[in-house]
Amino acid sequence: MTRRYDPDRRGRIIDAAIRVVGRSGIAGLSHRTVAAEADVPLGSTTYHFASLDELLIAALRQANEGFAALIGDGGRLAGPGADVATTLARLTGEWLAGERTGVELEYELYLAALRRPALRPVAAEWTDAVSEILSAHTDPTTARALVALLDGICLQVLLTGDTYDEAYAREMFGRVLLGGGSGPREGAAAPGGDG
Amino acid sequence: MTRRYDPDRRGRIIDAAIRVVGRSGIAGLSHRTVAAEADVPLGSTTYHFASLDELLIAALRQANEGFAALIGDGGRLAGPGADVATTLARLTGEWLAGERTGVELEYELYLAALRRPALRPVAAEWTDAVSEILSAHTDPTTARALVALLDGICLQVLLTGDTYDEAYAREMFGRVLLGGGSGPREGAAAPGGDG
DNA sequence: AGGGACTGTGTACGGTCGTACACAGTGCTG
DNA sequence: CAGCACTGTGTACGACCGTACACAGTCCCT
Numbered sequence: 001m002t003r004r005y006d007p008d009r010r011g012r013i014i015d016a017a018i019r020v021v022g023r024s025g026i027a028g029l030s031h032r033t034v035a036a037e038a039d040v041p042l043g044s045t046t047y048h049f050a051s052l053d054e055l056l057i058a059a060l061r062q063a064n065e066g067f068a069a070l071i072g073d074g075g076r077l078a079g080p081g082a083d084v085a086t087t088l089a090r091l092t093g094e095w096l097a098g099e100r101t102g103v104e105l106e107y108e109l110y111l112a113a114l115r116r117p118a119l120r121p122v123a124a125e126w127t128d129a130v131s132e133i134l135s136a137h138t139d140p141t142t143a144r145a146l147v148a149l150l151d152g153i154c155l156q157v158l159l160t161g162d163t164y165d166e167a168y169a170r171e172m173f174g175r176v177l178l179g180g181g182s183g184p185r186e187g188a189a190a191p192g193g194d195g
Numbered sequence: 196m197t198r199r200y201d202p203d204r205r206g207r208i209i210d211a212a213i214r215v216v217g218r219s220g221i222a223g224l225s226h227r228t229v230a231a232e233a234d235v236p237l238g239s240t241t242y243h244f245a246s247l248d249e250l251l252i253a254a255l256r257q258a259n260e261g262f263a264a265l266i267g268d269g270g271r272l273a274g275p276g277a278d279v280a281t282t283l284a285r286l287t288g289e290w291l292a293g294e295r296t297g298v299e300l301e302y303e304l305y306l307a308a309l310r311r312p313a314l315r316p317v318a319a320e321w322t323d324a325v326s327e328i329l330s331a332h333t334d335p336t337t338a339r340a341l342v343a344l345l346d347g348i349c350l351q352v353l354l355t356g357d358t359y360d361e362a363y364a365r366e367m368f369g370r371v372l373l374g375g376g377s378g379p380r381e382g383a384a385a386p387g388g389d390g
Numbered sequence: 391a392g393g394g395a396c397t398g399t400g401t402a403c404g405g406t407c408g409t410a411c412a413c414a415g416t417g418c419t420g
Numbered sequence: 421c422a423g424c425a426c427t428g429t430g431t432a433c434g435a436c437c438g439t440a441c442a443c444a445g446t447c448c449c450t
Contacts, residue, residue: 009398025309025310027222027310030436030437030438031437031438031439032436032437032438040399041398041399041400042399042400042401043398043399043400043401044398044399046438046439046440047397047398047399051438052438104309104310107306107309108306108309108310110306110350110354111302111303111306111307111309113354114220114299114302114303114306114353114354115220115222115303120354120355120356123354123355124354124355127351127354127355141363141366144351144363145344145348145363145367145370147347147351148344148346148347148348148350148351148367149340149343149344149347149367149371150347151343151346151347151350151351152342152343152344152345152346152347152350153340153343155305155306155343155346155347156322156339156342156343156346158309159305159308159309159315159318159319159322160315160319160322161315168336168339168340171336171374172340172343172344172371172374174374175340175370175371175373175374176344176367176370176371178370178373178374179366179367179369179370179373204428225406225407225408226407226408226409227406227407227408236428236429236430237429237430237431238428238429238430238431239428239429241408241409241410242427242428242429246408247408
């Protein structure tokens with residue numbers, strides 16, 4: 001068939017994989033489903049990606065850019081004096097209100113990483129990326145806690161089906177931030193102590 | 196086969212399912228694997244549980260009792276004046292340090308609920324149960340945030356493989372608690388705002 | 391321009407899955 | 421004690437999966 005020399009082929013397979021996972025979950029991802037979605041032959045997926053894990057890693061890594069781009073975009077969180085809690089709560093709301101598949105995909109990644117060590121670095125990338133952006137506005141430890149709280153809040157929304165409560169999120173982000181530094185510094189929470 | 200009248204059969208299948216999920220993940224759960232683990236015939240699992248979801252719900256519900264029992268046990272969190280943050284951080288550490296499979300199972304099923312709506316009520320039960328216990332020591336909204344933060348911290352530990360930092364957890368729990376009431380009351384965070 | 395090496399494709403295979411269903415074994419009822 | 425209704429079991433079926441592999445089409449080198 002006259003389908004050779006398709007430099008975007010690999011990227012299109014990744015996009016298809018993201019759509020498949022977004023629609024059917026990781027459990028629904030197979031060489032066949034992604035091949036059908038991308039409209040490429042079955043052999044093409046196995047050719048470009050030696051294993052499903054490899055494809056999954058590529059797909060999730062690409063999906064990871066979603067929220068990081070959102071909160072990093074144009075420095076919408078910028079300004080040390082800006083109300084980080086308010087902005088973060090609003091951006092989270094936008095993220096949740098936007099393409100639901102993006103958010104679900106993100107946490108689907110978490111689920112998969114629990115069992116597939118190969119995926120953990122990718123999951124860590126997401127945490128690190130968001131933490132780093134937030135670190136511009138508070139100390140790194142507080143940033144990490146914000147990410148943890150953000151994850152927990154998003155999970156609660158996704159699992160209960162409740163609507164996202166922006167005021168609640170803002171309040172809780174604010175509490176975590178109040179205990180931390182208002183600008184980037186280190187060791188505010190004395191991590192590393194045995195407790 | 197003289198295997199009739201086995202009243203524990205159902206419970207033993209659930210236990211086997213928990214072991215299977217703990218060992219191989221939800222992806223490794225099938226009628227056959229759980230039947231083999233429980234040493235019962237294949238038909239027995241389909242007889243006691245019409246679908247895998249049903250079995251999964253039963254397993255998740257049973258696994259749910261783990262942490263709730265831990266923090267509710269003997270009122271170890273008791274005393275409104277007690278340092279809730281310290282105790283919660285310690286209990287979380289105990290939970291994470293104990294049977295790792297228990298924690299992994301908890302979040303595996305938790306995250307599985309993202310894709311299986313049938314599991315969501317059970318996941319909500321977990322959140323509600325822990326929230327309610329914590330509500331004895333702070334207002335309900337703060338309790339919910341504590342659960343969210345707890346979930347996020349546990350996920351970070353499980354996903355990064357880092358050791359649990361009890362001092363960090365105590366610090367962040369404390370920040371969330373500081374903004375809330377020291378005893379049970381309502382509306383501290385004004386949930387239900389414009390959201 | 392022609393041949394060789396390589397990229398890309400279609401098919402076929404072994405294995406596992408969920409499920410359905412016919413059948414065997416037991417306890418209750420009269 | 422006999423028959424019946426029901427619980428529990430084993431097997432068989434169709435579908436889907438990952439993977440391997442033989443084959444076709446295209447580019448590069450001489």
